[in-house]
Amino acid sequence: xxxxxxxxxxxxxxxxxxxxxxxxxxxxxxxxxxxxxxxxxxxxxxxxxxxxxxxxxxxxxxxxxxxxxxxxxxxxxxxxxxxxxxxxxxxxxxxxxxxxxxxxxxx
Amino acid sequence: xxxxxxxxxxxxxxxxxxxxxxxxxxxxxxxxxxxxxxxxxxxxxxxxxxxxxxxxxxxxxxxxxxxxxxxxxxxxxxxxxxxxxxxxxxxxxxxxxxxxxxxxxxxxxxxxxxxx
Numbered sequence: 001x002x003x004x005x006x007x008x009x010x011x012x013x014x015x016x017x018x019x020x021x022x023x024x025x026x027x028x029x030x031x032x033x034x035x036x037x038x039x040x041x042x043x044x045x046x047x048x049x050x051x052x053x054x055x056x057x058x059x060x061x062x063x064x065x066x067x068x069x070x071x072x073x074x075x076x077x078x079x080x081x082x083x084x085x086x087x088x089x090x091x092x093x094x095x096x097x098x099x100x101x102x103x104x105x106x107x
Numbered sequence: 108x109x110x111x112x113x114x115x116x117x118x119x120x121x122x123x124x125x126x127x128x129x130x131x132x133x134x135x136x137x138x139x140x141x142x143x144x145x146x147x148x149x150x151x152x153x154x155x156x157x158x159x160x161x162x163x164x165x166x167x168x169x170x171x172x173x174x175x176x177x178x179x180x181x182x183x184x185x186x187x188x189x190x191x192x193x194x195x196x197x198x199x200x201x202x203x204x205x206x207x208x209x210x211x212x213x214x215x216x217x218x219x220x221x222x223x
Contacts, residue, residue, distance in 0.1 A: 008147075033211045042197055042214035043150075087149060094140070094165075095212060099149035 002026045004098035006088050011104045016078050020086050020101045022071045028092030034062050034073045035087040037100065043087055046073070080105050109134045113198050113215035120185070120192070120222050128183045128218045130198035139181035140199045140212065143167060150197060156181055185220065193222050 004024045012018040024032070031050040035043035049055055049064035049071065061074040073086055085100040111132040120126045130139065138157045142150040152165030156175040170189025175181055181200075185192045196219075199212035 004149075035211070040195075040217075040219075042216050044214075045211045048211060089211075091211075094152065094155055096152070097142075097150040099147075102147070 002090075002096055004088055004090055004096060006086075006098045006101045008099070009102045009104065011106060012075075012078055013106050014078055014080060017074065017076050018078060018103065020073045020075075020088075020103070022073075022088030022098060024069050024071070024088070024090050024098075026090045026092055026096060029066065030091040032062075032064055032071050033087075033089040033091065033095065034060075034071075035089060035097075037085045037087060039084075046086075075103075078105050080107065111198060111200050111213050111215040113196075113218050115218060116216065118218055118220045120220060122222055123187045125184055125186050126220065128185070128196055128198075128220070130181045130183065130215055131179055132181075132200045132213070133179060134200060134202070134213060135178070136200035136202050136213070137178070138201045138203065139175070140201075141165075141171075141173065141181070141183045142197045142199065144195045144197060153183065153196075192220055195219050 006022045033048050034046040036046050037043040047062035054063045059076045064071045083105045085102045087100045088098040089095045114129045140155040141153040144150050151167050153171050154173040156162035159178050162173050162175050172184045197217045198215040201212050
């Protein structure tokens with residue numbers, strides 16, 4: 001079977017750092033995506049990891065360990081506009097999405 | 108500008124009726140996908156197509172049908188057999204059939220279907 005797990009909800013404070021974890025068990029692996037989705041809107045691309053290690057892109061970083069089936073998305077200097085759902089997705093012959101983590105930012 | 112267009116944005120359907128959701132892309136992408144999203148849930152794959160005149164069932168294809176007569180278009184019909192069709196429907200495309208590439212999918216803006 002194919003399974004992608006991430007926490008349902010998280011809360012953090014404006015200006016702080018938050019780490020959203022994702023574990024996966026899939027048949028085949030080409031890469032792992034993180035998407036951001038605001039309520040009622042389409043997902044927007046954040047990052048794509050193929051090899052193990054950390055990819056940094058501005059305030060957002062994404063980490064992958066293929067041997068552990070594990071990834072995380074790190075958000076720094078949180079802003080109110082970062083309140084959204086964050087979707088972990090694994091690509092084999094198509095992209096399989098996790099249920100998403102709803103992130104609430106408190107002022 | 109290239110992109111992917113879904114229409115309509117909001118759609119209301121009476122029980123027992125079929126309804127078709129439109130998805131058009133001018134990105135010259137080979138692959139197109141339909142996902143369904145329920146409140147607080149992730150995206151679940153309904154159907155996908157990697158080439159014209161060919162498509163495959165996803166995880167929740169029952170009660171849905173698609174066609175891919177043109178590369179640019181991948182309409183989704185929600186039939187009366189779909190027991191709980193109220194949801195947010197997202198269409199996506201990618202340039203390659205089996206590997207989405209470094210930028211992942213391009214998504215349309217979605218259609219919110221409500222059964223009344």
